[in-house]
Amino acid sequence: MKIRTEVKTRRTRRTDARQRVLEAAEELFAKHGFDAVSIRDITSRCGANVAAINYHFGGRDKLVEEVMLRYVEPINQERLLRLESALQKWGAKAVPVEELLDAFVRPLVTRVKKSELSERLFYKLCGRVFSEHIDTLPQPVELQFAPVLQRFYDAFQSSVPELSREELVWRFHFMVGGMLYLMSHQDLLQRMSRGDSGEPSMEASISRFIRYSAAGFREGTRASIVEEQPMSPQGFFNF
Amino acid sequence: MKIRTEVKTRRTRRTDARQRVLEAAEELFAKHGFDAVSIRDITSRCGANVAAINYHFGGRDKLVEEVMLRYVEPINQERLLRLESALQKWGAKAVPVEELLDAFVRPLVTRVKKSELSERLFYKLCGRVFSEHIDTLPQPVELQFAPVLQRFYDAFQSSVPELSREELVWRFHFMVGGMLYLMSHQDLLQRMSRGDSGEPSMEASISRFIRYSAAGFREGTRASIVEEQPMSPQGFFNF
DNA sequence: AAATGCATGAAACAACCGTTTGACGGTGAG
DNA sequence: CTCACCGTCAAACGGTTGTTTCATGCATTT
Numbered sequence: 257m258k259i260r261t262e263v264k265t266r267r268t269r270r271t272d273a274r275q276r277v278l279e280a281a282e283e284l285f286a287k288h289g290f291d292a293v294s295i296r297d298i299t300s301r302c303g304a305n306v307a308a309i310n311y312h313f314g315g316r317d318k319l320v321e322e323v324m325l326r327y328v329e330p331i332n333q334e335r336l337l338r339l340e341s342a343l344q345k346w347g348a349k350a351v352p353v354e355e356l357l358d359a360f361v362r363p364l365v366t367r368v369k370k371s372e373l374s375e376r377l378f379y380k381l382c383g384r385v386f387s388e389h390i391d392t393l394p395q396p397v398e399l400q401f402a403p404v405l406q407r408f409y410d411a412f413q414s415s416v417p418e419l420s421r422e423e424l425v426w427r428f429h430f431m432v433g434g435m436l437y438l439m440s441h442q443d444l445l446q447r448m449s450r451g452d453s454g455e456p457s458m459e460a461s462i463s464r465f466i467r468y469s470a471a472g473f474r475e476g477t478r479a480s481i482v483e484e485q486p487m488s489p490q491g492f493f494n495f
Numbered sequence: 496m497k498i499r500t501e502v503k504t505r506r507t508r509r510t511d512a513r514q515r516v517l518e519a520a521e522e523l524f525a526k527h528g529f530d531a532v533s534i535r536d537i538t539s540r541c542g543a544n545v546a547a548i549n550y551h552f553g554g555r556d557k558l559v560e561e562v563m564l565r566y567v568e569p570i571n572q573e574r575l576l577r578l579e580s581a582l583q584k585w586g587a588k589a590v591p592v593e594e595l596l597d598a599f600v601r602p603l604v605t606r607v608k609k610s611e612l613s614e615r616l617f618y619k620l621c622g623r624v625f626s627e628h629i630d631t632l633p634q635p636v637e638l639q640f641a642p643v644l645q646r647f648y649d650a651f652q653s654s655v656p657e658l659s660r661e662e663l664v665w666r667f668h669f670m671v672g673g674m675l676y677l678m679s680h681q682d683l684l685q686r687m688s689r690g691d692s693g694e695p696s697m698e699a700s701i702s703r704f705i706r707y708s709a710a711g712f713r714e715g716t717r718a719s720i721v722e723e724q725p726m727s728p729q730g731f732f733n734f
Numbered sequence: 735a736a737a738t739g740c741a742t743g744a745a746a747c748a749a750c751c752g753t754t755t756g757a758c759g760g761t762g763a764g
Numbered sequence: 765c766t767c768a769c770c771g772t773c774a775a776a777c778g779g780t781t782g783t784t785t786c787a788t789g790c791a792t793t794t
Contacts, residue, residue: 468666469669
């Protein structure tokens, strides 16, 4: 601890305890949730002092915010990137909903490699970040989402034009709910279906999820009728 | 309040403050979440003493447990009732997935009338109860779910026999995720889609949701193909 | 009327929370 | 060298947490 012979610049020193706190915070937040972890839990795990959090981050809330943004920002950025790429690829033609869903969901798994967290914890943390009730999210985090949602709404609207905007937004949120649940309970669900080929796990799960959700989005549109599905029991539902 | 001329038996007196605490707890838990509410928040709102919670319930955790069970128990009971009814109605024939989904989701809204909570708060509370991470639920609450899930898995298996058990369970959980999100963000979502006929209400939202989810369940299972497909190894799942 | 059982109340409990303080010592600039 | 700066640290801050104690008084029973 005291025996650090290497020369450190100020910049290096600055990231000393700060980085350790950040990593410990990520791990504990992922494991137990943002509310259940105290700053003393964090500092005692990484051998830092309680004051370090207030010194480096300006308070517990700011730390939470920083941890969240470190995940939300790049993920949302990659979402938009993939969306643009898909739109460009298909030009005037409608992008298949599967590709839109892929652009929205897949960044959650592609970003995992750039994290120091274990894969399992990474997903848990994402699930927690995104499933905190919206009105309790820090404003900078909340503001991250608005433009992304807008872009995806428009894209889905173009891909499934038969749906009213209202119906589309509803279905989008049904999808989001499923996605969050998948993130949060990923380990539990995969333990449940253990036994087959060892690894692909999350990527395979997301493929499953995309297929499931795409069918929901297409329900009642021309694309789904093409496959000739009798509209199930008539009059059973009131709309 | 004080003017209670009626004769009270011991039994009546016992439910005096206890009931007030219970109602205040439900409201506050629904509004702010189970973790964010202290016992002093509860007792000060309903004019009770802090000691009352430990006296009547045996601690804060037990109070949370009781509040949860008061909602989970009757809802799960009605789920099973509706499931039985559907199975009986269709006899040997496969129950349409829409009816299974209805049996699983609709009790959330039919049970609202029997609660003293406002409708909005009731849904919020349900969303919170069911979306608490599974491993943090009180054990009695968790035990409530196991048999219910088992019955519904089996029912869905009969209705969509083309799906492997594994695929079916995954889709079921995607559906659950969407349902929880609907419950938790119901007010926010409905405010978003305001503008048409005055009362969008939960029932319409659930109908939307059932239609969306049914399509997801049926994806890839065209009834026209009657070919016997090799099932995945049994005993794959622990439930 | 006296005694018993039970719900309530104010107060105190120890433990923990996030935050602040002020002293200490190594580092780099003048 | 001297001095100012910066990251670290133990300690203490005021506040809130869930729980417990014990006294009080009402209602029912003897």
